Structure formats: structure tokens, C-alpha cells
Amino acid sequence: MTDQALQVSGLRKTFKGFTLNDVSFSLPKGYVMGLVGPNGAGKTTIIKLIMNLIAPEAGEIKILGLDNRKQGVEARARIGFVYDVMPFYADVSLRDTKRAIAPFYPKWNDALFQELASSFDLPLEKKVKRLSQGMRTKFALALALSHDAELLVLDEPTTGLDPVFRRELLHGLSGLLQDEGKSVLFSTHITSDLERVADYVTFIRNGSILLTETREVLREVWGVVRGEEASVAILDSKLWRGFRRYPHGMDILTSDASAARRALGDGVVVERASFEDIVVLLDGGEVHHA
Amino acid sequence: MRILISNSSPDPIYEQIVRQIKAQIISGELPEGAPLPSIRKLAHELQISVITTKRAYEELDKEGLLDMVGGKGTFVASQNQEFMREKRMKLVEAKLSEALDDARMLGVSYEELGEMLRLLWENES
Amino acid sequence: MLKVMMKDLIMNRNALVANLFIMAAVLVFICSWEEGAPVGTYAFFSGIMMAFVPIMIVTREDKFKAMALGCSLPVTRETIVRSRYLLSTGFAVMGILLAFVLAALVPSSRLSATELFRPETFLRALSVTTILIALLLPFTLRFGALGLILVMAAFQVLGIVALTMVKLTRSSADKAFVDSIVQAVGNLYTRLGSVGFDLLLAALLAAVLLASYGLSVWIFRRREL
Numbered sequence: 001m002t003d004q005a006l007q008v009s010g011l012r013k014t015f016k017g018f019t020l021n022d023v024s025f026s027l028p029k030g031y032v033m034g035l036v037g038p039n040g041a042g043k044t045t046i047i048k049l050i051m052n053l054i055a056p057e058a059g060e061i062k063i064l065g066l067d068n069r070k071q072g073v074e075a076r077a078r079i080g081f082v083y084d085v086m087p088f089y090a091d092v093s094l095r096d097t098k099r100a101i102a103p104f105y106p107k108w109n110d111a112l113f114q115e116l117a118s119s120f121d122l123p124l125e126k127k128v129k130r131l132s133q134g135m136r137t138k139f140a141l142a143l144a145l146s147h148d149a150e151l152l153v154l155d156e157p158t159t160g161l162d163p164v165f166r167r168e169l170l171h172g173l174s175g176l177l178q179d180e181g182k183s184v185l186f187s188t189h190i191t192s193d194l195e196r197v198a199d200y201v202t203f204i205r206n207g208s209i210l211l212t213e214t215r216e217v218l219r220e221v222w223g224v225v226r227g228e229e230a231s232v233a234i235l236d237s238k239l240w241r242g243f244r245r246y247p248h249g250m251d252i253l254t255s256d257a258s259a260a261r262r263a264l265g266d267g268v269v270v271e272r273a274s275f276e277d278i279v280v281l282l283d284g285g286e287v288h289h290a
Numbered sequence: 291m292r293i294l295i296s297n298s299s300p301d302p303i304y305e306q307i308v309r310q311i312k313a314q315i316i317s318g319e320l321p322e323g324a325p326l327p328s329i330r331k332l333a334h335e336l337q338i339s340v341i342t343t344k345r346a347y348e349e350l351d352k353e354g355l356l357d358m359v360g361g362k363g364t365f366v367a368s369q370n371q372e373f374m375r376e377k378r379m380k381l382v383e384a385k386l387s388e389a390l391d392d393a394r395m396l397g398v399s400y401e402e403l404g405e406m407l408r409l410l411w412e413n414e415s
Numbered sequence: 416m417l418k419v420m421m422k423d424l425i426m427n428r429n430a431l432v433a434n435l436f437i438m439a440a441v442l443v444f445i446c447s448w449e450e451g452a453p454v455g456t457y458a459f460f461s462g463i464m465m466a467f468v469p470i471m472i473v474t475r476e477d478k479f480k481a482m483a484l485g486c487s488l489p490v491t492r493e494t495i496v497r498s499r500y501l502l503s504t505g506f507a508v509m510g511i512l513l514a515f516v517l518a519a520l521v522p523s524s525r526l527s528a529t530e531l532f533r534p535e536t537f538l539r540a541l542s543v544t545t546i547l548i549a550l551l552l553p554f555t556l557r558f559g560a561l562g563l564i565l566v567m568a569a570f571q572v573l574g575i576v577a578l579t580m581v582k583l584t585r586s587s588a589d590k591a592f593v594d595s596i597v598q599a600v601g602n603l604y605t606r607l608g609s610v611g612f613d614l615l616l617a618a619l620l621a622a623v624l625l626a627s628y629g630l631s632v633w634i635f636r637r638r639e640l
Contacts, residue, residue, distance in 0.1 A: 031340065051487050053640040077489035087484040089426045089475065100422040104488045174334045199339040215339045220302040 002065035005029045005151050005183030010059035011049060020045050020207040023059070027200060029150075030180040034198035035187040036279065042207045043187035044084065047155045050185075051081060064150055077105060080144025084156040086136055090129035094122060094139055105147035113146035133160040137169070145176060154186035158193055170196040191275035201275070203282055210282050211241075223257025224277045226250075227268030235260055242281035253281035291319075291326060295336050303338055307346035315355055315366055316377050326356065326364040419490060419498035426481065427472055434471055438464050442514050447523035454530040455539060461514035462543030468510070469503040469551060470563060477560035483640050492636045499552060500628050507544040511537060534613055545620045549627035556635045 004026050011023040020042045027033045035043050048054045050061055052072050061068040063075040088097055094117075102108045117124055120138040128136065137157055144152055158166040174197045177184060188194070194201055194215065201218060203210040213222075222241070225232050229250040239260055242253035253273060254260045261270045273281075293310050295303055314320040326332075329347055333340040347364055350356040357367045393403050424431070445460055476482055485495055515537070519528035530536065554562030 048640070053483060053486055055637075055639065073489045073491055075489075076487065081487055083483070083487075085480070087480045087482070089479050089481055091429065092426055096425050096428075100425040101484075101488065103418045103421065104490060171334075171337070174337070178328070178330045178334065180330070196337055199341050214341050216302075216304070216341050216345070 002062070003029055004062070005031075005064060006033075006050070006185060007062040008046070008050070008059070009061075011046070011056050011061070012058040013045060013049065013054065013056050015045075018042070018045075018207060020049075023204075023207075023209050025202050025209060025212045027183055027185055029064075029183050031199040032174075032177065032184040032186070032197055033200040033202060034194040035185060035202050035204060036191060036194060036275070037187075037189065037204035038279075039189055041189075041204045043189075043204060044155055045207075046204075047083075047153055047185075047187060050153060051076070051079070077107075077147075078150045080147065080149030080152045082137060082140040082144050082152070082154045082157050084159055086140045088128045088136070088140075091127055093125055093127050094131075095124040097128065097139075098124075098143065101143060102146075107148040109146055109148060113142060116142040116145060134162075134165050134169075137161065141169075141173075150181055150183065152182065152184040152186075154184065156187055156189070158188060158190060166190075166193070167196065173197060191279055194275050203279065205282075211278075218275075218278065219272060221256060221258075222273045222278070223254050223260060223270050224273045224281070225252040225254055225260050225264065225268055225270050227264075231267045232264065235263060239263075242278075242283040244281055251277070251281060253278060293332070293336060295338065304342045304346040304349065307332075307343065308349050311346070311350055312353075312355060315369070316374065316381065320366050322366050322368045324366045326366070328363060416494050416498045416501070419485070419495055420502050422485070423472060423498070423502055427475055430471055430475060431468070434467065438467070438510070438514075439517060442517055443521050443523070446518040446521060446526050448525065454526055454536055457514075457518060457526055457531075458511075458536045458540035459543055461511050462507075462540035463547065464514070465507040465510040465540075465544045466503075466547035466551065468506040469499065469548060469555070472499075472502070473551075473555040473563065474560045482559070486640055492638075493632050496552075496556065496628065496631045496635050499556070500548075500624070500631070503548050503552065504545070504624070507541065507548065511540045511544065514540070538613055538616055542616060542620055545624055549623045553627055553631045553634055556631050557638060 006027040008026070009024045011020060013020040018040070023042070023046060025033075035046065037043055045054070049056055050063070050068060052068055055069070064078055066075040068075050092100075098113065102110065102113075116122075117139075120135075120142055122135065122139055122142060123131075128139075131139065137160075141154075141157070144154075158169060161169065170193060173184070176182075184197075186193075198215050200212065200214055202212040225235060227249055229245065232250050232252055235252060235254065236259075239254045239256050240252055241255050244251050252260075254270075257270050257272070264270070291311070291314065293307055295306055299306060301309075311320065311326075320326075326347070327335070329343040330340050333343045336343070347356060347358060351358045351364075355367055355369075356364055358364045390403075398406075441464065442457075442461065446457055486492065515531045518524045518526045519531055550566055551563065554566050556562070558565060
């Protein structure tokens with residue numbers, strides 16, 4: 001029995017103008033991973049690869065220990081998915097959509113679906129096209145949660161939602177995950193989403209994974225050094241994980257804030273790195289010296 | 291169990307949790323055998339990672355202050371009475387030291403201090 | 416596979432019903448033609464019409480990008496293909512039968528029931544539908560609704576090529592050759608009626624469908640969404 005909900009190793013996929021290169025990361029069971037990166041970074045591609053909508057040129061994906069291509073049906077029976085744009089038939093009612101999809105899942109729990117539908121306030125008789133984006137996401141989530149899925153794969157679930165709704169959704173999601181058996185992978189380009197619900201964070205840019213780490217470590221161990229270039233650039237290159245020059249000085253992302261503090265003393269500011277800091281400064285480990 | 295997390299505090303979150311739970315156990319707010327929320331429930335309520343709450347509980351478990359019973363939950367461990375008394379004594383001692391320091395700085399005499407203590411004690415009884 | 420068929424039925428229910436009414440109306444019109452359309456022509460048209468069902472399903476699927484939903488479900492690509500073929504041929508058979516029943520029962524119809532309910536009439540209609548399905552399905556499974564356009568374009572091209580060939584055949588030898596081919600194809604349909612030929616045709620249609628199915632599975636397994 002594996003303790004990993006998702007294992008991605010060595011994925012490669014080439015498109016015109018974009019390549020997903022050597023993507024590897026793992027998500028242990030019972031945790032939530034945020035896959036974060038700018039638009040076009042490869043998040044949706046990774047999710048399509050996981051769901052076997054597209055095939056990789058190299059690499060493999062294991063879902064709950066199952067090969068996602070060779071044991072795809074078994075794997076997908078245990079995955080609940082929510083896509084950025086859900087491919088529903090717009091002129092079909094929610095109820096009919098559910099009726100069409102439910103039989104595919106051996107563990108479908110209709111009582112649970114009804115419960116979720118009512119707590120989400122879903123108008124089951126209405127057609128999908130009558131629903132706002134937020135309601136459609138909630139509907140997709142209700143479907144995804146009603147068959148005892150062990151892995152939830154959510155592609156940009158908060159896009160198109162207002163901040164209040166977004167917060168509600170994420171908080172609600174966190175509440176639904178009280179079961180240790182459930183794991184979640186969600187992609188987003190909105191860093192504040194991670195603050196609410198992620199245990200692990202994977203940063204991706206231009207088709208490459210820059211970093212996978214726990215939210216804890218990123219918060220407590222990493223940091224941002226801010227100050228005049230002359231004062232901060234002397235920091236040992238081994239501690240650099242990214243940087244940016246500004247007119248007023250320089251920010252360096254470091255993987256060891258206390259070491260940086262000890263090394264640089266009082267002339268510089270060493271702060272906690274927010275997720276936004278990390279996304280902006282992270283450059284894949286390339287180190288540039290002044 | 292009330293836990294307050296400060297995002298701006300320099301202390302790691304798990305440390306803040308450990309400290310607060312410890313204080314509540316010592317003060318008796320969390321009596322022996324009292325159940326604690328599950329690590330996931332706590333994480334959800336505080337909006338932090340479950341990895342953090344897990345770390346905090348495990349630390350307290352290691353120190354003997356909590357019992358993590360698999361399948362049933364987490365409870366305040368039955369404390370060695372001597373041990374608890376000692377801890378509480380230390381707390382009082384620390385507070386008294388503080389008061390003494392302040393008193394010295396202000397030039398309060400030992401007798402005045404004693405009188406103050408007696409009055410306060412009588413007032414609160 | 417039944418689950419996939421049910422899903423397609425549920426998702427396209429209204430469109431199917433609407434289609435049914437339109438088809439019925441058109442068929443009533445055709446069979447009531449003053450000139451007394453021969454049974455053969457009626458069968459031919461019914462055959463073509465029944466191919467519209469998979470076309471409609473595919474166009475709707477394309478419009479809502481619903482293929483991504485189907486393929487995300489716990490079901491193999493082959494199963495999806497199989498259900499599509501079954502749904503299409505199922506509708507074809509039922510549809511043609513219904514068309515004949517319609518032509519037999521509608522009072523304004525000028526077609527006789529005895530002529531309609533002969534195996535060869537049925538085969539005539541079915542052969543048209545089968546060939547269309549065998550062509551359309553692989554293309555649409557690969558290209559979606561675009562596949563339809565491609566098939567139609569292919570037909571246009573074939574038509575142009577045929578016409579050009581006919582025009583180009585100046586020498587009598589060539590002309591005779593082309594004529595004989597056209598004759599032979601025309602004759603094929605007149606052979607309908609003999610049990611042997613009927614069975615042979617049915618077998619041929621099944622073979623064509625199977626080949627198309629095999630191709631579709633191969634195509635769809637590799638399709639990227």
C-alpha cells in the first residue's frame with residue numbers, strides 16, 4: 001500500500017512554443033498541495049496529464065499507487081476533478097448531468113450528493129447555463145466529492161470568483177478534508193489561495209518545477225533579505241534562491257533566513273517570505289553575483 | 291481551548307501553539323484527560339497547515355503533556371502531580387521575580403513589599 | 416459501455432427528440448410526393464437521415480467541449496468508441512424501421528407497405544447509413560465537428576475527380592470502361608433481392624463497420640484533449 005496520493009516523475013511534453021520538462025513531485029496522502037505558477041506555466045498541462053487527457057513523451061504518473069495510463073479506469077474512479085472550465089452540456093439540468101455521470105463511479109453516494117447540493121444551495125432543476133461561474137464550480141465540486149474520491153484534482157478552482165467567494169470556497173474545502181484519506185492537488189496563479197489551505201506548495205514556471213516544499217518550511221525557514229545591493233549581495237551564494245534588483249536596492253530570496261540574519265547583521269531587513277515574494281523572486285536556483 | 295496565532299510574531303506558529311497549550315495545561319484550564327481538537331480540525335479553524343498542528347501536538351506528546359491515542363484522538367496526559375506542582379511553582383516564582391525586579395527599580399523596600407502581598411492576599415480571599 | 420450510451424442519451428435528449436420530429440416531418444413529405452417517389456429513393460433518403468444522429472451528437476460534443484468530461488470519467492477510450500458505434504448503428508436500425516413504418520401508416524403516403532417491408536429495401540437504406548457512419552465516426556473522433564467538414568470536403572473532391580475523369584475520357588475505350596464501372600455499381604443494387612446477395616451485402620457492411628471501428632479505436636486512443 002502506498003502512502004503517496006500522487007507521484008509524478010520525469011514528465012515531459014512538448015507543444016509548439018512550450019515544453020513541460022522533467023516535472024517531478026509527490027503528494028503524500030491526506031495533504032493538500034498547491035501547484036502555483038503564472039498563466040502558461042504548465043499547470044493545466046500537468047493536470048491533463050494526470051487525468052490522461054493527453055499523453056506524456058516521457059515520465060510516469062502514479063495515482064494512489066496505480067499507473068494512470070495502464071490502470072487509468074481504476075485510478076480515475078478514485079479521483080474527483082474540477083476543471084477551470086467544466087465541460088458540461090450547458091443546456092442540460094444539473095440533475096440530469098448528475099444522473100449521467102453518477103453511474104460511472106462505483107462508490108457514488110447520492111445521499112451525500114444531495115446533502116452537498118443543499119448546503120451549496122444548488123438549484124438542481126436548472127440548466128447549467130443558468131448558473132454563475134461560482135455555482136458551476138460548486139456543482140462540479142459536489143460531483144467530485146460524492147463518490148468517496150481519495151484524490152481531488154482541481155484546476156484553478158478559484159478563477160473567476162470574487163475574493164469573498166474564493167475565501168469561502170477554500171475554507172469550505174479545508175473543512176471537507178477532515179478525513180485523513182483525502183488528498184488534494186489544486187492549481188492556481190493566485191498566491192493568497194495557498195495561505196488558506198495548502199500543506200505543500202509546488203512552484204512551476206515555463207514548464208519546469210522550481211520548488212516543492214511544505215508551507216511550514218517556506219514560512220519559518222525561508223526569508224527575504226531586503227536592503228542596499230552592496231549590503232545584501234555579500235550573502236553566501238549557497239543561500240540564494242532568487243533575487244530582484246529595484247531602484248532602491250535589492251531583494252534576495254533565501255532558503256535560510258536565520259543564517260542570512262547572522263551573516264548580514266543589522267544593516268539589512270530579513271523578513272518572512274510571503275508566497276508572492278517567492279513567486280516573484282524564485283528563479284530556479286540560478287545565482288547572479290553583483 | 292483558545293489558541294491565538296499571531297502572523298507577525300517572529301515565533302514559528304507551531305511554537306506559539308505549543309506554548310499556549312502548555313500554559314493552559316499548567317494553569318489547569320485544560321484538565322487531565324480533556325480531549326483536544328484533532329490536528330485537522332485545529333488546522334482548519336486556525337487556517338494553518340495540518341503539518342504545523344501535527345508538529346505542535348507531536349512536540350507536546352514528546353514532552354509528555356499530551357497523549358495521542360491513534361483512532362481516538364488527542365487528550366491531555368495525566369500529569370505527574372509533583373511535576374505539575376513544580377511547574378506551577380516555577381510560574382509563580384517567575385512572576386514574583388518580575389515583581390521584585392520592578393520593586394527594586396522603584397526603590398520599594400522588602401517590608402513594603404511584604405505588606406503589599408499581605409493586603410492583596412486578604413483582598414482576594 | 417451502456418453507461419456511456421446512457422450518458423450520451425441523457426445529455427442529448429432534447430436535441431434527439433427535436434431531430435426525431437424534424438426527420439419525421441421530412442420523411443412524411445418525401446413519401447407523400449406527388450410523382451410517387453419510388454421506394455428505393457425513400458429508402459436512400461431515410462438512410463442518409465439516420466446518419467444525422469451521430470452528426471448531431473458530435474456537433475454538440477464539440478460545442479461544449481464535452482469530450483474532456485467523457486474521457487475524465489473512469490472509462491476506457493475503447494469503451495467510448497464502442498458505445499458511439501452502437502448508439503449510431505442502433506439509431507440507424509431503429510430509425511430506418513420507424514421511417515418505413517411511418518411511410519406505411521401515413522395516409523398521404525404513396526408507398527406500399529409490401530414494397531417497403533422487404534429485406535432489400537431495408538438493406539438499401541442501411542447500406543447508405545452504414546457507409547456514412549463508417550466514414551464519419553473515425554473522422555469525427557479524431558477531429559470533432561471539423562471531421563464532418565473534412566468528410567464533406569472529401570466527397571466534394573471525389574465528386575470533382577469523378578466528373579473530371581468523365582470529361583477527360585475522350586477515347587471510346589476509356590469511356591466504355593468508365594461506363595461499365597458506373598453500370599456495375601448501378602447493377603449492384605438491382606441484385607438486391609437474392610438472398611445470397613443480401614447476405615453478402617450484410618456481411619460486407621458488417622466488415623466495413625468493423626474496419627471502421629478498429630480504425631476509430633486506434634485513432635481515439637491517441638487523441639489528445
